[in-house]
Amino acid sequence: MTKDQAAELQAKWHQQGDHYCEHLKVEVECSNDGELTGNSYCLACGAAVAS
Ligand SMILES: [Zn+2]
Numbered sequence: 001m002t003k004d005q006a007a008e009l010q011a012k013w014h015q016q017g018d019h020y021c022e023h024l025k026v027e028v029e030c031s032n033d034g035e036l037t038g039n040s041y042c043l044a045c046g047a048a049v050a051s
Helices: 003-015
Strands: 026-030 036-042
Touching: 003 026
Parallel strands: none
Antiparallel strands: 026 036
């Protein structure tokens, strides 16, 4: 996913309240050019997760 998509997920997550997230599913971040950035984001809450 891109940084923008992660930001969207974060916004949605916080609208639902501040729930605890175990970051079980993560996806690598890629730039708009499709290059991997080396970061990963949680698919549920959009938080940056160390990979
Ligand atoms: Zn999470």
